[in-house]
Amino acid sequence: MKRIGVISDTHLSKPTDDFKYTLDKCFAEVEIVIHAGDMTGLLVHDYLVKWDLKAVAGNMDDSDLCAILPEKRVEEIEGWKIGITHGRGSPFWLEQFVLDKFENVDIVIFGHSHIPLSTKKRNIHLFNPGSYKSSRTVGILELGEKISFNLIELR
Numbered sequence: 001m002k003r004i005g006v007i008s009d010t011h012l013s014k015p016t017d018d019f020k021y022t023l024d025k026c027f028a029e030v031e032i033v034i035h036a037g038d039m040t041g042l043l044v045h046d047y048l049v050k051w052d053l054k055a056v057a058g059n060m061d062d063s064d065l066c067a068i069l070p071e072k073r074v075e076e077i078e079g080w081k082i083g084i085t086h087g088r089g090s091p092f093w094l095e096q097f098v099l100d101k102f103e104n105v106d107i108v109i110f111g112h113s114h115i116p117l118s119t120k121k122r123n124i125h126l127f128n129p130g131s132y133k134s135s136r137t138v139g140i141l142e143l144g145e146k147i148s149f150n151l152i153e154l155r
Contacts, residue, residue, distance in 0.1 A: 001144035002078045003029055005051065008036035008086070008111025009131035011060065014043040019132070026138055026152055027051065032077065034141070036111035036129065037086025039065060058086035058111060072101055078143040081105040087112030095119070095126055107147060118149045125149070 005027035012019060027033060033051040037058025042065055045055065057069040072085040083102035087094050091113040098110040099121060107125045116130035116137050127149045130137035136154040141147070 001142055002032070004077065004141040004143065005030040005033040006036070006109055006127060006129045006139035006141050006149070007033065007132055008109075008129050009038040009058070009114055009133060010035075010044055011038055011040050011131070011133040012044050013041035015047040019044075020047065022132075022154055023048075023138070026140075026154075030140070034075075034082070034084055034109055036084060036109050037061065037069075038111060041065070045069075054082075054084060056084050056086055059088060074102065074105060080107060080143050080147065083108045085110050091115060095121060098126070099124065107141075109141070116151050118151065 031052055033048055033053050035055035037056050038060045039045055040060055054075050055069050056073055057066045057071055075082045083105040085098055085101050087098050087110045094113050098108050102108055109127050114131035114134045116135060117128040119126050125147050129139035138152050140150045
């Protein structure tokens with residue numbers, strides 16, 4: 001089984017000591033981290049690359065991040081296809097918006113709304129880890145014979 005750290009909407013210009021401590025603790029047993037956009041600052045990216053980082057740009061990311069990160073990407077991990085994007089617009093249409101961005105994926109990971117979500121639509125798992133900054137949540141995605149997503153509430 002592969003454990004993957006999932007985070008979005010950090011909204012930090014640089015990694016704070018609290019951010020580093022929290023992620024080092026929460027993601028201690030993961031090799032891969034997926035960031036679903038809105039890191040905001042390049043220094044956050046530079047910190048997260050200590051893991052095998054799979055990240056996308058969000059609507060609040062600075063020009064340095066937008067220059068190096070795609071708007072969406074697909075990764076295959078443990079035989080599962082994972083679509084990663086940030087999202088845009090109203091939270092009421094966000095699930096449909098992110099689903100429409102991908103074909104032939106098993107999982108879609110997204111952010112933008114700051115609202116944690118774990119659901120399944122059209123036989124595709126949808127995961128939103130919420131926001132490190134506002135909802136104070138991150139997630140752990142476990143991939144093996146089955147898919148599971150565990151939300152971690154930060155203190």
